[in-house]
Amino acid sequence: AIASTLGLGALAIFYFDNNLQSFVISFVGISLATAAFQALSKAAAGEDRPGFLANFSLAFRRILFLSLFLSFLLLIFKEPIVGLLLGSGKFSPQAIQLTASALGLFAVSIFAQAEIPLLSRAFFALQEAVRPTAIAVLSMLLNVVLSFGLVRWLTVDPRPREAVSSFLGNLNPDLPGFALLGLPLAFSLAMIFQFSLLWFFLRKKIKSFQKNGI
Numbered sequence: 399a400i401a402s403t404l405g406l407g408a409l410a411i412f413y414f415d416n417n418l419q420s421f422v423i424s425f426v427g428i429s430l431a432t433a434a435f436q437a438l439s440k441a442a443a444g445e446d447r448p449g450f451l452a453n454f455s456l457a458f459r460r461i462l463f464l465s466l467f468l469s470f471l472l473l474i475f476k477e478p479i480v481g482l483l484l485g486s487g488k489f490s491p492q493a494i495q496l497t498a499s500a501l502g503l504f505a506v507s508i509f510a511q512a513e514i515p516l517l518s519r520a521f522f523a524l525q526e527a528v529r530p531t532a533i534a535v536l537s538m539l540l541n542v543v544l545s546f547g548l549v550r551w552l553t554v555d556p557r558p559r560e561a562v563s564s565f566l567g568n569l570n571p572d573l574p575g576f577a578l579l580g581l582p583l584a585f586s587l588a589m590i591f592q593f594s595l596l597w598f599f600l601r602k603k604i605k606s607f608q609k610n611g612i
Contacts, residue, residue, distance in 0.1 A: 496578065
C-alpha cells in the first residue's frame with residue numbers, strides 16, 4: 399500500500415525484489431525447516447531433549463550457512479542480477495539501479511527470514527503456537543510503522559539518504575524514488591526483530607540450551 403503511493407514504478411520494484419528474495423527463502427529456509435519438523439516433533443513428543451537440540455542445531459547451521467552465502471551473493475551481484483532479469487524490458491537504467499539497491503537491502507535480512515520458519519516449527523514441535531504467532535503479528539505491525547517512518551525520513555532528510563547510499567555503494571541519494579528504499583529497509587529490520595525475539599524465547603523455553611550449544 400505504501401509503495402503504491404510512490405508511483406507505479408515503485409510498486410513494481412518492490413514486488414520484483416520481494417518475489418526474488420522470497421524464492422531464496424523458500425529454497426533454503428522453508429524446505430530445510432519442513433524437512434526438520436518431523437524429527438523435532440518426534441524428539442519433543444518423546445521428551446528427547448538431546449535429540450531435539452541435535453536436530454535443531456543441524457538444521458539451524460545448514461540454513462544459516464546457505465542463507466548467508468546466498469545473501470552475500472545477492473548483495474555483491476545485485477546489479478548484474480537485476481540487469482540480467484530486467485535490462486531487456488521497459489525498466490530505465492535508473493529504475494534498474496534502484497531495484498538493485500532495494501534487493502541489496504532485502505538481502506540484509508535473508509539469514510533472519512530463512513531461520514524464522516525453523517524457529518517457528520521448533521515452537522510448534524514443543525506444543526507452543528501462541529508465542530510465535532504473537533511475535534509474527536508484532537513484527538508485522540513494526541514493519542508498517544517503520545515503513546511509514548523510514549519513507550518519510552528518507553524523503554525529508556538528506557542524512558539518512560547519504561548513509562543508505564554509502565552502504566549500497568555510493569548510490570546517488572538524489573535519485574528519483576530514493577525514498578522507496580525505506581520499504582525494504584523497514585522489512586529487513588522487522589524480520590531481524592522477529593528472528594531475535596523467536597530466538598530469545600526459544601532459548602528460554604529450552605532450559606538446557608548453553609551459550610555455545612548451537
